[in-house]
Amino acid sequence: MTDRDRVAASLACRPGIAYGLGRSYGDVCLNPGGVLWCTAGLDRLISFDDTTGRLVCEAGVVLRDIQKLMIPRGWSLPVVPGTQFVTVGGAIANDVHGKNHHVVGSFGEHVRRLRLVRCDGESVACGPDIRPDLFAATVAGLGLTGLIVEVELQLRASTGPWLEAETVSFGGLADFFALSDESEAGWEHTVSWIDCTSGSDPRGLFMRARPAVGRTGKPWLERSRRVPFTPPLSMVNRLSLRPFNALYYALGRRRAGVQVVHYEPFLYPLDSVLEWNRLYGPMGFFQYQSVVPRAAGLDATRDMLDAIARSGEGSFLAVLKTFGERPPAGLLSFPREGVTLALDFRHSRVLPQLFTRLDDIVRAAGGRLYPAKDARMPRALYEATYPNLPAFAVHRDPGMSSGMSRRLMGR
Structure with missing residues (x-):
């Protein structure tokens, strides 16, 4: 186990929920009165195979950084949501989608492997072919099956920006x-x-x-404006x-x-x-x-x-x-x-x-x-419209809890 694994394990022993960049609009990454584990420090790119497009990285890596690095090299993320300021772990926990769902589906379809640290300190690898039941619970699992620490993603070939x-x-x-x-x-x-x-x-x-393909637009310079204050109304x-x-x-x-x-x-x-x-x-x-x-x-x-x-x-x-x-x-x-x-x-x-x-x-x-x-x-609406909740509950980590999980699942 690496030093980062030991840190993750010690954090995971304290009941709480992971917090990436906090871009969720609700309480999926909030834990009133409890512990938040900030994953921003898990930000390393570990390896990349430029012949297959396989990227291994830590869960706190931001989607924007992957795009900035990989598109000039001929690869890109297959799925991105409406903001690029999202961590890889958050994208998996919410199984985010983009404007191209009809072509490539959601983010979780392009995860080949991930590693979780559970609340008892156990490090577990899972994927579509490795403990697929736990993997299916972790994708869109709202951060409740363990702390995602490492991910292997399949990128797709890109023709440019x-x-x-x-x-x-x-x-x-x-x-x-x-x-x-x-x-x-x-x-x-x-x-x-x-x-x-x-x-x-x-x-x-x-x-x-x-x-x-084969075309370029006008020179593009990244610009951003900021709303400078919060109005009273x-x-x-x-x-x-x-x-x-x-x-x-x-x-x-x-x-x-x-x-x-x-x-x-x-x-x-x-x-x-x-x-x-x-x-x-x-x-x-x-x-x-x-x-x-x-x-x-x-x-x-x-x-x-x-x-x-x-x-x-x-x-x-x-x-x-x-x-x-x-x-x-x-x-x-x-x-x-x-x-x-x-x-x-x-x-x-x-x-x-x-x-x-x-x-x-x-x-x-x-x-x-x-x-x-x-x-x-309402909890009743969630239970009625997500019929796989009982199958998901089997794989919940007892040490993971959030404002949302208590509101919709009781704990």
């Missing part, structure tokens, strides 16, 4: 689904923004991209929401057409505005992300948007996309065949009633909510 991207405006959910069906065969990345202030059949912007409110959405839609329509862009602004648009969450004021915001089967997608999405409109609330960051029909990588993986809707809401007194209505729609449609972005899902 440039994408051929196109923005297409649409006028209603039927148009959105038609664009999704049309795009999945020829475009690796697909996602849409919708104006949820425009009714239950909203207008929106459909964005799609694929590798720009949310800047996203009933007065600002409609003009914000109208302006975003108008600007998006001006960008319509095909262009070659750098991967960072397309895949991680919010990373260019640091601490953007401050715009929601000192009370913060809730994100509500659901997935429902494709067969129920049109009606369920329309019902959710109608409920939001009737509540008087709305979302500026409303994202709609489809998931492909792929087997889940983990017992508790969120992605499934269907359509996913992600919405941000400012803190307000009407939210509990609105969320109850949205929960009812999602459950009736046979869908579920995304734990990585959840802070209030």
